[in-house]
Amino acid sequence: MVYHDPYTPERKYYECRDCGYRTTGTDKPGSCPECDGLVKNIAVPQE
């Protein structure tokens, strides 16, 4: 199943600095849902 959504205008990537948890979305999460750490915006997703 392909996760790419052509109707999503702009999907940003966020990564937790503490545990490496990653999420995507148009709104910045306030904190990491896993460890409540600081989540930063990463411009280029890395596999």
Ligand SMILES: [Zn+2]
């Ligand atoms: Zn975390």
